[in-house]
Amino acid sequence: MRRELPLAICFIMGLIMTVQFFVPHHYSQWLFDNMLKWLIIVLTFAMILGIGNLVKLHLQKVQHRRRDWLYSIVALFGVTASLVTGFGWGIEADSPFMVLYNYVQIPMQATMFSLLAFYIASAAFRTFRARTVEATLLLVAAVIVMLGRVPLEGIVGRWLPDLAEWILDYPNMAAKRGIMIGIGLGAISTALKIILGIERSWLGGGD
């Protein structure tokens, strides 16, 4: 019963939400609108589990003086600072929470992503070799799109940004659409497997 009941709930909810789409009634729309809100609320409670696990992990590291435990104090300080400022003063534009967000989180996040500019460039330098026709196409498309994004209009004219735009809009989009249709079919088949109880890994281990 500990596994069968959740499977039954999953099946019934899956069926209801699939059928709901084809029922043009305001109750059906009410269900869909509310379900989206409900799922987000359940997700927020799941986030409590996630943050709880993060805090537990770092507390254990500090308690047992494991390797790099001092950094765990920093992580715990970060969580505490966000929660205390967020719940204590709210999230208005000039609140301490938003100051923390604008001057701590945003700069670090942007810097973290910008680090990739160096690594992506060094990876490209090491691996981009025009050994085959396919590799050459990849290299040429990448170079055109990169140069097309640089303001070189005064030197080479409009043709380079236009060409980059055309590559992004047509050959690139054709490949993307093919991939997206594949993703769609894969997601739908996985969803069907979950609803029908064929895919059960989400139940986890144990009884």
Next chain:
Amino acid sequence: MHISTDIWIWIAAILTLCIYSFLYKDNPFYKFAEHLLVGVSAGYFFVIYFWNLVVPNLLTPLKTGFGTLFSGGGFTGDLAALVPGILGLIILTRLIPKIAWMSRWAIGFYFGAFQGIIITGYMQAYILAQIYGTFMKGADPVFSIAYFGNFFGDPSWGKVLLAVSGPLMIVGVICTLTYFFFSTEHKGFVGGVAKIGIVFLMIGFGASFGYTVMARVSLLIGRLQFLLRDWLGIIS
């Protein structure tokens, strides 16, 4: 040169430098910033979810619903918020090993409903909309003999691109899909079509790579501008 006197600008600048120090090698400054980012981000998302989603969709309706109920107004639709509230509490049973199995009820509810939404949602957004977009641009078809007529009437690069791009898109999507179709061996005609699919995929990957590089470079420029303008005041 006009160095900032704002303490928060200094904190942001020092944290930026701490992360860039990773370019040399993994070091204590980077680890400090990394752990701080993990902690602050986890707290941030929880607080944002709470104020923007839990308060308006759970706490406020419950307050209104119970307020009406206790003042003799009877049950209202607001009390429907009890459903996700109770499911949310059930999911927390995961923290108590003896009754952790109960959390599967809430997970089953979440998963089932979500997959139900995915079936129709993905069918619309990832399949039907993409097929429509392959053949149509807004209300106009991407492939039309009239485009070729326009080109031959008054030849120009713009018109030849307009005439050729649509058919190219259709051929590209079909060839890419053929490449991912593994029920038939990629030999003969199917193999040839799949090879054209690879050509489109390579151009697509190259374009995506180039686009990502430039996005990262613009972030890098943004950080350098912050350090040199907002913090050190070297550039204006």
